[in-house]
Amino acid sequence: MDIVVINPSTCLGLLLQPGLNASSAVLQQLLQGSKDTQEYHWLGCVHVRDVAAAQVLLLETPSASGRHLCTNGIHQFKDFAETVSQLCPEYNVHRFTEETQHGLVSCRDAAKKLINLGLVFTPIEETIKEAEASLRANGFLSQPNLQS
Numbered sequence: 001m002d003i004v005v006i007n008p009s010t011c012l013g014l015l016l017q018p019g020l021n022a023s024s025a026v027l028q029q030l031l032q033g034s035k036d037t038q039e040y041h042w043l044g045c046v047h048v049r050d051v052a053a054a055q056v057l058l059l060e061t062p063s064a065s066g067r068h069l070c071t072n073g074i075h076q077f078k079d080f081a082e083t084v085s086q087l088c089p090e091y092n093v094h095r096f097t098e099e100t101q102h103g104l105v106s107c108r109d110a111a112k113k114l115i116n117l118g119l120v121f122t123p124i125e126e127t128i129k130e131a132e133a134s135l136r137a138n139g140f141l142s143q144p145n146l147q148s
Contacts, residue, residue, distance in 0.1 A: 012131035015140075037101075046121065051070050068113050
């Protein structure tokens with residue numbers, strides 16, 4: 001038996017379920033001003049649509065085997081927060097000044113096995129904007145706090 005596994009990072013995008021999942025809660029809390037560094041929970045994020053595409057790709061690729069990291073890169077949470085702050089300036093997103101994951105080195109092609117099979121990841125900016133809009137549309141974000 002050959003087992004093929006997908007290990008996704010924090011999954012963001014459209015919410016299809018009625019409740020808030022743990023991945024979307026990370027973005028929700030950040031947009032609400034949380035100062036949690038996600039020190040033990042963060043590697044990066046991926047659009048949920050990309051996780052689904054990776055599942056189909058691996059199912060249809062007979063030579064696929066082993067574990068596949070599914071992420072749009074590995075980055076410090078502080079870098080993610082900075083990107084969210086720039087894309088969503090109407091929210092009071094906390095800006096971290098120090099490393100949030102001690103010793104974590106950024107890597108753009110962390111999902112090299114999937115990339116080599118042809119998977120093209122959704123840009124992080126598109127993923128964040130779509131996830132923020134979905135959180136708002138589903139009532140998980142209140143009116144943004146305008147920055148002074």
